[in-house]
Amino acid sequence: MSNNKKQIVKDKSNFQLRMITEVEVMKKVFSDPILLGAIVTVLTIVTMFIVFPLVNILKESFIYEDKFSIHHYSEIYRLSYNKDIILNTLKLGVTVSLLSTVVGFIFAYASAYVKIKFKKILNGIAILPIISPPFVIGLSAILLFGRMGIITRGIFGMKNAEIYGFHGLVLVQVLTFFPVAFLVLVGLLEQIDPSVEEASRDLGASRWKVFSTITLPLMAPGIANAALLVFIQSVADFGNPMVIGGNYTTMAVQIYMQGIGSLNMSGATALAIILLLVSVSAFITQKFYLGKKSYVTVTGKVSRRRELISEKKVVTPLSITVILVSIFVGMMYILIPIGSFIKLWGVNYSLTLDHYKYVFGLGFKPIFDTLKLAMIATPITGILSMVIAFLVIRRKFLGRAYIDFVTMLSIAIPGTVVGLGYVITYNKPPLVLTGTGIILIIAFVMRSMPVGIRSGMASLQQIDPSIEEAASALGASSKKVFTSITIPMIKPALFSGLVYAFARSMTLVSTIIFLVSAKYNLLTVATMSQIDQGRIGVASVYSTLLIIIVGSMIALMRFALSKMGVSQEDIKL
Amino acid sequence: MKKGISIKNLTKVFVINQKNKVVAVDDVTLEVKPGEFVTLLGPSGCGKTTLLRMIAGFETLTAGDIYIGEENIGAQTPDKRDTAMVFQNYALFPHMNVFDNIAYGLKIRKLPKTEIKQRVQKILDLMKMNDFAHRVPAQMSGGQQQRVSLARALVMEPGVLLFDEPLSNLDAKLRIHMRDEIRKIQKEVGITSIYVTHDQSEAMGLSDKIVIMKDGVIQQIGTPREIYQKPINAFVAGFIGKTxxxxxxxxxxxxxxxxxxxxxxxxxxxxxxxxxxxxxxxxxxxxxxxxxxxxxxxxxxxxxxxxxxxxxxxxxxxxxxxxxxxxxxxxxxxxxxxxxxxxxxxxxxxxxx
Structure with missing residues (x-):
């Protein structure tokens, strides 16, 4: 360093030095038009379609008769009905999150620690609800336990069986969301170094003592983590409460009812803000408080494979539990295609193709529309996710932390809130998008992108940046580095992002129910209205086709990818 | 209580699938006198760790017997055996501080609180670790963690102390320091020890007796001098030092x-x-x-x-x-x-x- 420069470093305060650095960084960005273009585009998209709609909801919630007012909030407080809805949502969220975590933990422990037969099949069944369309379980629950259900009416002869309401909702949500807890917990259990537990055993602890003094305490942050994740999903869930909630209304449903049903958008905004606060604060607790508390990462790398527990007194009860739950889940999936061939469930069990005839005739439009829009949204999501992941991890620029934070937080934003925000924001000039296919595509992209970004970031973090630096030292432009080095290296993340984006778009309900129109009706919304009208047969056909489309698309992509040399294990969902 | 170990015709077969199996430990017979420090030395995959884990009770026996003192322990679960192990990756309990880590086994034995405190304190003094008592593992270096791991095993006053490559995760200088410390403390306490390593200089420096293994079979048992100067075959000669x-x-x-x-x-x-x-x-x-x-x-x-x-x-x-x-x-x-x-x-x- 020359004397002159030394003097500068001495004279300036730390703040001034930081500003100098920022300016230098900006100069670098401005000298690279493609990078600059990408940054501006991403900033615009994130602001317009994530931040702006939320800001509008917040604004709207404080306006009553064109003036600033807390009227909408005091209305919620005044009407005991609305208060009940908030309590309902929280009660459901807490119950489901506790039960799901228990079931998920049992599955995870059985999978990671115990010698059980057919483990792969059981694990597969356990994660089915994650990749399958909503209402599959809700619909099956109706077929099994509804007024005309084969178990309630058929076996027990109950005339007034009530699946609709709190209990039915808990059952359906637990079955839908316990896989979330399972996946989180199994990952953590597998990261516990077996030698820690061996050390405990070696020092005289029985199996039970090892579990209660070592395994469980080590997992405590992870368990809380899983419970919070399920809680977030439960309170944000729209499809199940809509289909099976009956009189037990939750906030997500009420936002829709008030906004679309009673055309009282501003009334819905206050509720939306409260729902948003609930799920975002749960998310922040999970991310920033628990995220740092993990003991599991402290135990270091797993030194050897775990000796699976083979003692009968452990294996037998766990096996029975896991197998029973799996059979139950499996049964719910088999029931849907069966239901699609039944004339009138509960009344006339004769076989028919009438429902299929209807769907492939009058009812085909939603299938076509959904496929078309999802096909457009999928590649956009894939590329956008990888670009954002790359920018956030590998480039320095003003607004990086903003993009990182907003896209992460958007994982926790309930779909109904986003839907409401889009309706309020894009139904008037300057930008009228409601009723178009474009807003649906945007919704698809925005709802699946955050997960894609996270998986892209995770895989980028594992790749040494010096590989990209080497390319640019050899003369590659920033676009060339991205396309010739980065993308090939994070190919698995990109492709699993594509599969996820497609499945997610095909099965999205909460956001798009605000946005569908006569011009574009989507499969999930159509299914839901069929259930609503009691046309279980047609709903079953739609669900069956949805399962087939998503399933075969996943299979097709896996096949195509294995031809391209991406290994099966890299394509996770 | 110093106890001897007597291993008779011990065999361990891992069945991988219908066609493949690995004989990890092959008809091993070994006598360890009370208070003796014996090292199992050999290249990776020679069965030394499996043998150690069989003594600790983490692997079942395919054939043969293990006696600690007069007692045949072959069928006992690890928690019932009079052994304590020091692990390669320390295996400290990350959710407990140093004191609680060391006290863990004593608590399991349901000893009175005052006695636990006294015994942990004695070990902390012996290892010169009083300043660390309230730290958690994440706040300590590898060398410090390994000392806690050793303390946690020593406090149990086990009949046999087992070491599974305890120094292999440490850097070269620290390794030598810890090696000397382990030897000093072992001499002081006089505990029967079995030590697994693939590092020949560690084996030479520590052991009363070295057991050289290859493919699950004992090649030679002898003092470090015997092993170095009078190796029984070319494998032993080549494995210990250049030749x-x-x-x-x-x-x-x-x-x-x-x-x-x-x-x-x-x-x-x-x-x-x-x-x-x-x-x-x-x-x-x-x-x-x-x-x-x-x-x-x-x-x-x-x-x-x-x-x-x-x-x-x-x-x-x-x-x-x-x-x-x-x-x-x-x-x-x-x-x-x-x-x-x-x-x-x-x-x-x-x-x-």
Whole structure:
């Protein structure tokens, strides 16, 4: 360093030095038009379609008769009905999150620690609800336990069986969301170094003592983590409460009812803000408080494979539990295609193709529309996710932390809130998008992108940046580095992002129910209205086709990818 | 309580699938006296860790018996055995501080609180770790963590202390320091110890007795000196330290004294092997036992490398390359590649394999 420069470093305060650095960084960005273009585009998209709609909801919630007012909030407080809805949502969220975590933990422990037969099949069944369309379980629950259900009416002869309401909702949500807890917990259990537990055993602890003094305490942050994740999903869930909630209304449903049903958008905004606060604060607790508390990462790398527990007194009860739950889940999936061939469930069990005839005739439009829009949204999501992941991890620029934070937080934003925000924001000039296919595509992209970004970031973090630096030292432009080095290296993340984006778009309900129109009706919304009208047969056909489309698309992509040399294990969902 | 270990015809077979199985420990018989420090040494996959884990109770026995003291423990679960283990990756409980980590086993035994406190305190004093008592593992270096791991095992006052490559995750300097410390404390406490390592210098420095293993079979049991100077076969000779193998022919015998001809020069070699005149023999010769400027043979230098405490050469001699290590090469020019070197053999160091 020359004397002159030394003097500068001495004279300036730390703040001034930081500003100098920022300016230098900006100069670098401005000298690279493609990078600059990408940054501006991403900033615009994130602001317009994530931040702006939320800001509008917040604004709207404080306006009553064109003036600033807390009227909408005091209305919620005044009407005991609305208060009940908030309590309902929280009660459901807490119950489901506790039960799901228990079931998920049992599955995870059985999978990671115990010698059980057919483990792969059981694990597969356990994660089915994650990749399958909503209402599959809700619909099956109706077929099994509804007024005309084969178990309630058929076996027990109950005339007034009530699946609709709190209990039915808990059952359906637990079955839908316990896989979330399972996946989180199994990952953590597998990261516990077996030698820690061996050390405990070696020092005289029985199996039970090892579990209660070592395994469980080590997992405590992870368990809380899983419970919070399920809680977030439960309170944000729209499809199940809509289909099976009956009189037990939750906030997500009420936002829709008030906004679309009673055309009282501003009334819905206050509720939306409260729902948003609930799920975002749960998310922040999970991310920033628990995220740092993990003991599991402290135990270091797993030194050897775990000796699976083979003692009968452990294996037998766990096996029975896991197998029973799996059979139950499996049964719910088999029931849907069966239901699609039944004339009138509960009344006339004769076989028919009438429902299929209807769907492939009058009812085909939603299938076509959904496929078309999802096909457009999928590649956009894939590329956008990888670009954002790359920018956030590998480039320095003003607004990086903003993009990182907003896209992460958007994982926790309930779909109904986003839907409401889009309706309020894009139904008037300057930008009228409601009723178009474009807003649906945007919704698809925005709802699946955050997960894609996270998986892209995770895989980028594992790749040494010096590989990209080497390319640019050899003369590659920033676009060339991205396309010739980065993308090939994070190919698995990109492709699993594509599969996820497609499945997610095909099965999205909460956001798009605000946005569908006569011009574009989507499969999930159509299914839901069929259930609503009691046309279980047609709903079953739609669900069956949805399962087939998503399933075969996943299979097709896996096949195509294995031809391209991406290994099966890299394509996770 | 010092206890001996007696291992009889111990075998462990891992069945991988219908067709493949691995015999990890193959008919091993071993006696360890009370208070003795025995090292199991061998390349990775030789079965040393499996043997240790069988003693601890983490692997079931396929055949054979293990006695600790008078008791046959083969069928006992790990928590019932009078052993304590120090793990390669420390295996400290991350959710407990140092004190609670060390006290864990005593609490499991349901000892009175005051006694637990007293015993943990004694160990903390012994290991000079009082300042760390309230730290959690994540706040400590690898070396400190391994000391806690050792303390946690010692506090149990077990009949047998087991070490599973405890130093392999530490850096070189710390490894030597910890090695000396382990030896010192083991001597002080006088506990029977079995130590697994693949590092021969660790084994040499620590052990009363070294057990060399290969492919699940014990090759040789002996003191470090015996193992180094009188290896039973080429594998042991090669595994412990660098070695040269030279060929020769027996010219005459006189009890256990043999005259051996190596490339036309006769050397006197002692051996317990039964050999007769005319037998061809392979002999081990350590690099430091070859004398530079020994005036017996000529060789051409093919490698010359100054290592600080010694100078290493490779010398082409007849059809083979000899490794030579000369310590303290002061006051003489070193040999460069291509130079001719006069060398001689230290007869006492020749060991017939």
């Amino acid at each position: 040269n193998v030279v060929e020769g022919k027996i010219m005459s015998t006189n009890n256990s004294n043999y005259e051996v001809d190596i490339q036309g020069i006769t050397h006197m070699v002692k051996s317990d092997n039964k050999l007769s005149v005319g037998d061809k023999v392979s002999m081990m010769l350590r690099p430091e036992s070859i004398i530079v400027e020994g005036e017996q043979y000529d060789g051409i230098v093919t490698k010359s490398m100054f290592m600080g405490e010694n100078h290493e050469y490779e010398v082409k001699w007849n059809d083979q390359i000899l490794q030579i290590s000369e310590s303290n090469p002061f006051g003489r020019d070193i040999y460069e590649i291509g130079d001719t070197m006069k060398i001689g053999f230290d007869e006492k160091a020749l060991h017939i394999l």
